[in-house]
Each structure stands twice: as structure tokens, then as C-alpha cells.
Amino acid sequence: MSETHIYMAGHVTERHITRAGQGGDRDVFEYALLRVVPRVERGEYINAGVIVYCRAKTYVGARTHLDEARLLALDPDADAAGVRAALGAVEGVCAGGAAAGHAAGDDPGRRFRWLVAPRSTVVQPGPVHTGLTLDPAAETERLLDLLVR
Numbered sequence: 001m002s003e004t005h006i007y008m009a010g011h012v013t014e015r016h017i018t019r020a021g022q023g024g025d026r027d028v029f030e031y032a033l034l035r036v037v038p039r040v041e042r043g044e045y046i047n048a049g050v051i052v053y054c055r056a057k058t059y060v061g062a063r064t065h066l067d068e069a070r071l072l073a074l075d076p077d078a079d080a081a082g083v084r085a086a087l088g089a090v091e092g093v094c095a096g097g098a099a100a101g102h103a104a105g106d107d108p109g110r111r112f113r114w115l116v117a118p119r120s121t122v123v124q125p126g127p128v129h130t131g132l133t134l135d136p137a138a139e140t141e142r143l144l145d146l147l148v149r
Contacts, residue, residue, distance in 0.1 A: 026132035027056035033126040038075035050143040053112035054136035060108035062094040063144040086123040
């Protein structure tokens, strides 16, 4: 079945269902937002980046964007330079090589899992979500534009 109609409170809604093997050229990917929580005890945060992992393409990538005005609105004493350094470190781990430090030898999936592990720091990962994509690098950029900028 490729389409089904769902009747809810007198409204007809279409929902597309994709069965295994019918995804076309698209691959499953996972992503998590990077949140900046300047005062952990308050729990307020802004989205500042996205991490994307696609096993089929052996891809892990991160893109970040810090809106310093929003950060300082939450905490006028926030260390913007420190936050930028932490976000840059996430991008470095995703990129691999010397920038990844000890994680350089790990496969992309292991680096992604390490980066999205819960932590109580100023830069925190959000929950992991999934989707389908043709191009995980383009998906990283799209999610940054959609959810962060």
C-alpha cells in the first residue's frame, strides 16, 4: 500500500507509507540538534547546530551557527568564545583527521553516538531523530537553515 486515507474528526488526510525497499535512492539518516544552555540550572537554551549521521554513506557531519545576541539575551555573562570553541570541536570530531583528536580512529557511527550522548554541559545534544535523504551533506545544511538559523 503506497497511500492510505485517514478519517479524523470529519477530515480526510492523506498519508504516504513507504515500505522497505521503496525509498528510491534515499538513505536513512539520523540527526540531533546542538543546544547551548548557558545556565544549566535554568534549562533555557538556543539551537546552535546540527549533527547528521548516515550509515549507508559512512557520513557524519556537523554544521553550527551561534546567534550571539540570543545567547546574551539568555545570559549576559555567557562565554561566547568558549561556546564557539565547543561548537568548533564538535565540527572537528565529525570531520575526523587531526581535528578529531583521539576520536580520529573511530568510525563515523561511533563518533556520532559519542557526540549525541547526554551530557550536562553548556553545549548539549538534543534527542536523535531520523529521516530519509539523497544527500546527507546537503541535509546537514538544510537542517541548519530550518532549525537553527
